[in-house]
Amino acid sequence: MKKTDILEVVSRKLSPFIILFGLYLITYGHLTPGGGFQGGVALASGVVLLLLCQGQSVIHRYFPLKKINYTEVTGYLLFILIGLAGLVAGRGFLSGFDMFMGYAIPGSVIIFILNLIIGLKVGAGITLICYYLFIEKGDDE
Amino acid sequence: MINMILSGLLLVTGILGIVLSGNLIKKVMALNIINSSIVIIFIYQGSLTGRHAPIITGEEKSIVDPVPQALMLTAIVVGICVTALALVLVYRMYRLYGTLDINEIEKRIRDE
Amino acid sequence: MKRIIHTVLIAVFSVFLLFSLLSIDKTPDSAGDYLLAKGRDETGAINLVTAIYLGYRAFDTLGETIVLITSVSAVVFLMGGKA
Numbered sequence: 001m002k003k004t005d006i007l008e009v010v011s012r013k014l015s016p017f018i019i020l021f022g023l024y025l026i027t028y029g030h031l032t033p034g035g036g037f038q039g040g041v042a043l044a045s046g047v048v049l050l051l052l053c054q055g056q057s058v059i060h061r062y063f064p065l066k067k068i069n070y071t072e073v074t075g076y077l078l079f080i081l082i083g084l085a086g087l088v089a090g091r092g093f094l095s096g097f098d099m100f101m102g103y104a105i106p107g108s109v110i111i112f113i114l115n116l117i118i119g120l121k122v123g124a125g126i127t128l129i130c131y132y133l134f135i136e137k138g139d140d141e
Numbered sequence: 142m143i144n145m146i147l148s149g150l151l152l153v154t155g156i157l158g159i160v161l162s163g164n165l166i167k168k169v170m171a172l173n174i175i176n177s178s179i180v181i182i183f184i185y186q187g188s189l190t191g192r193h194a195p196i197i198t199g200e201e202k203s204i205v206d207p208v209p210q211a212l213m214l215t216a217i218v219v220g221i222c223v224t225a226l227a228l229v230l231v232y233r234m235y236r237l238y239g240t241l242d243i244n245e246i247e248k249r250i251r252d253e
Numbered sequence: 254m255k256r257i258i259h260t261v262l263i264a265v266f267s268v269f270l271l272f273s274l275l276s277i278d279k280t281p282d283s284a285g286d287y288l289l290a291k292g293r294d295e296t297g298a299i300n301l302v303t304a305i306y307l308g309y310r311a312f313d314t315l316g317e318t319i320v321l322i323t324s325v326s327a328v329v330f331l332m333g334g335k336a
Contacts, residue, residue: 107297195301211305222324
């Protein structure tokens with residue numbers, strides 16, 4: 001398929017803003033409409049726009065597949081670790097902790113951290129799914 | 142009333158697509174349509190209890206019931222995962238048999 | 254012939270579906286009222302959907318991430334990836 005100049009320019013200019021909007025949705029998930037999953041899908045859509053319009057070499061340079069894989073797995077591990085941290089604090093699995101080293105921390109901190117982890121994890125997962133579904137056998141490497 | 146009828150029509154469309162279509166990818170997409178119609182039914186049913194978004198800004202308002210929305214968030218994620226996995230399995234089946242028609246694939250399996 | 258039978262069966266099903274959809278009662282708003290009163294103080298999130306998703310039902314979210322990670326690894330395995 002022939003690639004036009006419009007696709008080339010618009011995808012390069014638009015993709016950073018989509019990724020920025022995804023980060024906004026993730027970090028403001030507990031205050032405004034949005035949240036981890038929605039922001040993660042917005043992040044993934046920015047990366048997939050780059051993948052579809054610029055080809056695979058750009059993705060390999062800016063978002064290496066190995067790092068996306070590590071993000072996916074590490075997110076899951078961190079989620080369980082935060083759950084166990086609530087257990088250590090004596091409140092139960094995934095229920096957070098309200099005191100840390102003598103300082104009281106508000107309850108929204110745990111939700112913010114969980115939102116961040118879920119967002120990165122969902123973004124990495126959907127990027128990986130789309131990458132492997134869109135890849136063509138002929139043009140890898 | 143009309144919302145329920147329309148979303149029920151969407152669900153019936155999805156079931157028709159699953160039963161009557163022979164193409165495997167169309168079957169997967171019909172499954173996706175059923176998922177969307179269920180989401181629409183839940184969100185509409187939850188939106189009957191109030192008028193404002195479920196975000197507390199201080200003053201008491203009549204808010205939408207947030208429970209169906211949170212449940213449907215999970216349902217959407219699971220729907221995406223199921224769709225991706227089904228599409229990959231369909232692709233493997235296409236590589237194996239060279240066709241997407243379910244009747245053709247059944248005939249070839251029977252011949253072997 | 255088979256298609257006609259299937260279509261008739263789905264038509265009968267859709268009539269029953271229509272009646273059951275139209276007879277759904279209004280959902281009780283006790284859960285919404287409880288969340289409006291206490292959800293912000295108990296979880297710390299202003300957005301009540303996030304309060305349910307990551308506060309009250311965080312264990313459900315953990316199971317959902319398991320579903321996602323299983324699906325991703327199955328896709329990567331079945332598409333023959335090298336990563």
